[in-house]
Amino acid sequence: MPVHHDPEVMSSVSQKLRTSGREVALVPTMGALHDGHLALVEQAKETESEVIVSIFVNPLQFGAGEDLDRYPRTLDADLEMLREVGVDSVFAPSPVGMYPVGPRTTVAPGPLGTELCGATRPVLFGGMLTVVAKLFQITKPTIAFFGEKDYQQLILIEQMVRDLNFDIRIVGVPTVREPDGLALSSRNRFLTPDERVSAIAIPAALRAGARSGEAGAEAVMRAARAVLDSHEEIRVEYLELRDPDLGPARASGRARLLVAAYVGRTRLIDNLSLTLK
Structure with missing residues (x-):
């Protein structure tokens, strides 16, 4: 299972896949993987596309005083999980690789981005949409999978895809829960x-x-x-x-x-x- 860290290399690999007629399914994550993420992977595999999983803790969506530094980073364990379920490749860039000149050009989420989670986390959705847009450009998917647990995120991604004319199908996957009902996170x-x-x-x-x-x-x-x-x-x-x-x-x-x-x-x-x- 190849693991790509350089956005240019990942972009080149993805372009070759698309040129050869292969479709690409993207599962974007921030790592610390659990069965909820694996449910996304399993649905992606059902499309018989080349399945790419991205692992990137995106600093743009964390505001001052939020848990960016505390957010779990478990890359080695994540890669082992993805090997076991048969992912085709992984894109795991660094912040410098993704934002070599800093967050200069960003995506504005519109009014919905200021409501619900956006009311107390004002940079969350602009940062999230910016990195998702970049991941779409780099990995060139025809279809992408997101969990319904982050429902506002899912709706905003669907909005961005419509408004900015991305030729990508967005699939929402139902929340995976523990036996007692707690949503996996x-x-x-x-x-x-x-x-x-x-x-x-x-x-x-x-x-x-x-x-x-x-x-x-x-x-x-x-x-x-x-x-x-x-x-x-x-x-x-x-x-x-x-x-x-x-x-x-x-x-x-x-x-x-x-x-x-x-x-x-x-x-x-x-x-x-x-x-x-």
Whole structure:
């Protein structure tokens, strides 16, 4: 399994694949891989394309005081996992390789980038879209896979692909969860044993809200909030009900319940699809 670190080399390899008629499937990650990432890889492999996984902790999407330095970096273990599942190649650049002159040209996410996670992490989505755009240009995929756990990220990437005319199909993959319901996340490893127990309340709140969908939006919010309010150790950043495109929720039909909360020092996000009646 070749591992490329130089963007120019990766770009050349990708161009040769496309010229030879091979399609490319990209799975972008920030490393610290878990079964959620591997679910993306498995779906990518089903396309019978050349599967490229990128591993890059993107400094542009971390603001001052956020956990850039703390974010887990486990490249050797990640590469071993990817070899075992049969990835075709890995792109693991350095920050200098990706931004040789610094973040000079960037992608603005528009109004949605200032809402939900963007309200408290103002550089997150501009930095994320910038690196995804660069990864698209370097690896030249025909299809790319992203997890629904980062739902706002997924919607913004779909928006960018439409607005900037990328000829790439974006596939959202359902969230992979632990047996107790906690969404798999690279940040889960920061939780203490007691915090790990408390964190179960986050998916429990989403499920309680979803069960109340037949009673309408207000009932959904009351049910979800009640679960979270019963855990004083959880600090909720937001709990919101939106439509599937993250506009205002309609009175009926499909909706998405989203939450961001701190358990100790660890910020976790999650979301769930539901139906309002």
